[in-house]
Amino acid sequence: MPAPEQHRLIFRHIDEVGYSNDLACYLANGGYEVLRKAVQRKPEELVDEVKKSGLRGRGGAGFPCGVKWSLLDRKSGKPIYLVVNADESEPGTFKDRYIIHKDPHQLIEGIMITCFANKVERAYIYIRGEFPDGAKILEKAIAEARAAGFAGPNILETGYGCEIYVHRGAGAYICGEETGLIESLEGKRPYPRIKPPYFPAVLGLYQCPTIVNNVETLCHVKHIAGMGGESYSRIGTPGNTGTRILCVSGHVQRPGYYEFEVGKVTMGQLLNEVCGGPLPGRTFKAVIPGGSSAKVLRFGERYKGKRKVGAEMVDFDWGVEDIPMDFDSLALAGSMGGSGGVIVMDDSTSMVEALGNINAFYSHESCGQCTPCREGALWMKKITARMVHGEARPEDGALLKSVADQIAGRTICAFGEACAWPTQSFTAKFGDEFKGYAQAKKAPRPDGVAELV
Amino acid sequence: MNLSAETLRRIDEVITHYPVKRSAALPLLHFVQEDQGHISNEAVEWIAERLGLQPINIYELVTFYPMFRQKPIGRRHIKVCRTLSCAIMGGYRTCSEFQRQFGTGLGEVSPGGEVTVEFVECLASCGTAPVVMIDDELHERVDAAKARALSDRIKSESGIAAGTR
Numbered sequence: 372m373p374a375p376e377q378h379r380l381i382f383r384h385i386d387e388v389g390y391s392n393d394l395a396c397y398l399a400n401g402g403y404e405v406l407r408k409a410v411q412r413k414p415e416e417l418v419d420e421v422k423k424s425g426l427r428g429r430g431g432a433g434f435p436c437g438v439k440w441s442l443l444d445r446k447s448g449k450p451i452y453l454v455v456n457a458d459e460s461e462p463g464t465f466k467d468r469y470i471i472h473k474d475p476h477q478l479i480e481g482i483m484i485t486c487f488a489n490k491v492e493r494a495y496i497y498i499r500g501e502f503p504d505g506a507k508i509l510e511k512a513i514a515e516a517r518a519a520g521f522a523g524p525n526i527l528e529t530g531y532g533c534e535i536y537v538h539r540g541a542g543a544y545i546c547g548e549e550t551g552l553i554e555s556l557e558g559k560r561p562y563p564r565i566k567p568p569y570f571p572a573v574l575g576l577y578q579c580p581t582i583v584n585n586v587e588t589l590c591h592v593k594h595i596a597g598m599g600g601e602s603y604s605r606i607g608t609p610g611n612t613g614t615r616i617l618c619v620s621g622h623v624q625r626p627g628y629y630e631f632e633v634g635k636v637t638m639g640q641l642l643n644e645v646c647g648g649p650l651p652g653r654t655f656k657a658v659i660p661g662g663s664s665a666k667v668l669r670f671g672e673r674y675k676g677k678r679k680v681g682a683e684m685v686d687f688d689w690g691v692e693d694i695p696m697d698f699d700s701l702a703l704a705g706s707m708g709g710s711g712g713v714i715v716m717d718d719s720t721s722m723v724e725a726l727g728n729i730n731a732f733y734s735h736e737s738c739g740q741c742t743p744c745r746e747g748a749l750w751m752k753k754i755t756a757r758m759v760h761g762e763a764r765p766e767d768g769a770l771l772k773s774v775a776d777q778i779a780g781r782t783i784c785a786f787g788e789a790c791a792w793p794t795q796s797f798t799a800k801f802g803d804e805f806k807g808y809a810q811a812k813k814a815p816r817p818d819g820v821a822e823l824v
Numbered sequence: 825m826n827l828s829a830e831t832l833r834r835i836d837e838v839i840t841h842y843p844v845k846r847s848a849a850l851p852l853l854h855f856v857q858e859d860q861g862h863i864s865n866e867a868v869e870w871i872a873e874r875l876g877l878q879p880i881n882i883y884e885l886v887t888f889y890p891m892f893r894q895k896p897i898g899r900r901h902i903k904v905c906r907t908l909s910c911a912i913m914g915g916y917r918t919c920s921e922f923q924r925q926f927g928t929g930l931g932e933v934s935p936g937g938e939v940t941v942e943f944v945e946c947l948a949s950c951g952t953a954p955v956v957m958i959d960d961e962l963h964e965r966v967d968a969a970k971a972r973a974l975s976d977r978i979k980s981e982s983g984i985a986a987g988t989r
Contacts, residue, residue, distance in 0.1 A: 462907045462946040500854075500891045501947050503960040536841040541850055541889035544945065558849035558875075560888045577844060620909035620950035627951045663908055712950065714909055728908045732945055738888075822916040823908070 374640035375631065378606065380614045381477070381590045382630045385469050392508055394515040397476035403521050405597040409484045410529045417488035421592060423600030425612035429466075430456055430547070430585030431662065431710045432785075433698040436592070440489055440582060442572040449579040453486050453494040454556065454571075457509075457586045458540050458547040460499055461662035462732060463712025466616040466628055467586040471498070471505040475512035479535065481589035483522055484596045486533045489582060493534050497552050500541040509537045544736035548784050549583040551738065562740045563784035587616060608634035609681070611697035615711055619646050622653065622717035634700065638668075639692025642715060653717040657801075658691060660701050661709025663729050664789030666796035667722075668694075674704040706796075719820050722801040723763070723808045726771075726793060727755035727824035733790035740783060747778040748790045758808055759824040768798040768805030825870045831859040835874070845875045849885055853892055862893045890944070897940035898933045900978050903957040904966075906943040909950035914967055918954045919943055921968040925975035938982055 384390040384400065397403070409417055422437030443451060455478070459467040470478055482494055498506050513535050517523035524532040543561055545551045550569055551561035553576050568574060575581025584592075591613055595603045604612045611633040620626045624647030631641075642648065642655065649655050655670045674689045678700075687703070694700050698708040716725060734752035739745040751774050758767055775794035778787045798805055827835075838851045852871045857863055863886050872879045886892045904910075904919040919930075922941045928934035931942055949955045952964035956974070963974060 459948045460946055463909055463950050465948045465950050468948050499948070500889075501944070501957065504962075538841075538847075539850065539854055541853070541885075542891035542944070543889050555850065556847060557844065558846035558881075558885075560884055618951060620953055621912050626953070659908075714950070716912060720912060725908060725912070728906075728911050732907050735945055821912055821914045823911045 372640070374644040375635050377630050377645075378614050378632045378635075379630045380594050380606075381470065381587060382616060382628065384477075385473050385628075390473070392473055392475050392512065394476060394512070394519060397474075402476055403480055403516075403519075405593055406480050406483050406487075406521060407527060409596045410487055410527050410531065414488045414490060417484065417596055420595055420600035421488070424591075424595040424603040425600075425610065426588065426591050426595060426603070427611070427698060428585055429587035429591070429615070429711065431461060433708060436584065436588055439572065439584070442570070443489060443582065444573045444580040445490075447573075447580060450493065451489055451491045452576045452579055452581040453482065453489065453491045454549075454552065454576060454581055454583045455482060455494065455496040455586060455589060456547060456549065456552060456583055457496050457498040457502075457505075458552060459502075459586070460544045460547050461664065461710040461712055462729075463618060463620055463659065463662050463714040464710040465618050465620075466711060468502065468505065469628060470586055470590060471502065472508055475509050476516065477590050477593060478509075478586055479512055479516050479522065481591070481593040482535060483516075483526065483533065485582070485584065485589055485592050487526075487531060488596075491533060491582070494536070495556060495576075496535065496537045497546065497556055498537060498539055499546070500539050503539075506537050506539050513537070543738075544732075545738040545784075545786060548786065551784065552583065553581065560738070562738055563786070565783050607632045608695070608697060610699055615696070615708075617641060617696060617711050617713055619713045619715065621715035622650055622655070622720070623715050624648055624650065631696065634695045634697030636696050637692060638694045638696060638713075639690075641696060641713070643692070646715075649717050653719060655691075655715060656718045656720060657716045657722065657725075659706075659712075659714040659716075659793075660694075660696070661707045662712040663714065663732065664792055665701075665709045666706040666792050667800060668704060668706055669800045672800065676703060678703055719817070721808070721811070721823070722797055722804050723755065724759055724823040726797040727752070727759050729793045730755045730790075731824065733786075733793075737786060737790065741781070741787065743778045743781040744787045744790060747774050747787075750774050751790070751794050756824055758805075759812075763809040763812060765806045765809070767808070768802050771805070772798045825856075825866060827856065827859050831855050839875075846877060846881070848875060849877070849882060850889070853882070853885060853889075857892060862896050864894070896933070898938050899982065900939045901957075901959055902939050902941045903944040903947075904941070905945070905947045905949075905953070905955050907946040907950075909946075910954040913953035915954035917968050918956065918966050918971050921971035922956075922975060925972060925979075939978065 426436040427433040546555045546561045550564035555561035571581040615633045677684045701708045730752040734748040737748040775791040779791040839848045868882045872882045926934040956963045956966045
């Protein structure tokens, strides 16, 4: 079956010739019209639209956005904050970069609608430190929006006001975890907070009710407010509504960003048709479907079971190529849609070395608060680095697994799972390669095969 | 502390963005590092004083967040992405090429003080791997040849003879 056409909602103007990131261009393309209409409605109606839309968060967990908003403690009398998670740092993910750099007003319009709907009067955009230009672009866009009455005091003569500030991170991955992000925004080390009691909706920034939403999620809010929740929910598939930006990197002919209705494109269509297939003379070996912490999928393996289609349960029997790219299908295949970062590896890649690379990342980024994660991530890195640069033993795969198995579920935040899943899935699916690595290493390295550790 | 008038103005302004002064710690660290090149002990104490905090409250940030440094670096900062998507497209080769071009090790200041070459984690531009940031500018698809060209440019901008391999 041929791949469907892309459905560019969020990335509609990305790469459009002549489209610039200033306010004049945004207005010429119908910008801020949705906000104009939104501020004439009751805030509660806008929250209902988002609930009806079925929008799920695009940062990684896929939590329903409307539910997140409805959990806000609105009776405390404390101010409510919106924190925009622009700390895009899950390896393999690069969608927010383009929204921020090329279409910042779309994000600001989404932020203002979200703030109005939730009676927020102050929003912070927490942008990763490695986007210095992005921070400047956002600051300029906010100033433009403020001068035109789309942000700041007395928005569009309604009497409602809301300020947006840009806050730069400083290179720590853990700041993408929402409670770590809040700690960081408070000027501290970004140690994630324990839940309960510190659910941001109740005890967030400065112990006030706080919404933390991903950049892409907030852009979707703009389109939901524009077309209505019902219409939006008809895009995509039931339970996985709207569009999704898929970021493809690694060993394919045409890496890049592609926006599809959620669940309408399969992994095979995405990689073989949209991205042009493997590099010349190569075959696909493995793919990580939702950012580097998602469990790896091995080409050739089958996923079987029952899934819900409408009201019925039907059997499914998929290869990697058959998996629809939505949250629920990827979960049925034992992995996750996560942040939409698809990392492809072909048959030139050593899975031991690829895992060594990933382990070095998680070891570097563990915040160190919980012992199983701090020590476990470090030891997984040390073991894979020794396998690559020193002596590899047949039992190392089992040793790695035993370390990983003691991390997940024993930490304050989901980083424990994020660092354990790669090791658990790589050793389970490529166990032979781990057993035989000592032997394989003796062969001369083929030309052009990249070093990974 | 000898901060420029512009840095002092930015500091005064950014503090007003937050209901709690402590929140301005990261912005102040960024501004001071941009002004001074690194964060000295004196800077730690100055920022703490400015925000009504203890020096440890600032020092623990400097030691945690990878972008802050306690020592000066070269005049240009070359940051090569080390993470998976860049690595499988040749990021390690790119990094070695920069090191060879400037005769320097990872994280060191090159002889003559021209550059510091570093590996950093994911720069969120995986679709154009391998990527490199030189100071604040992102460079995409930097293979070894492009690394040589970028190195030549840095050398010519600073007056070092180009083409030393």
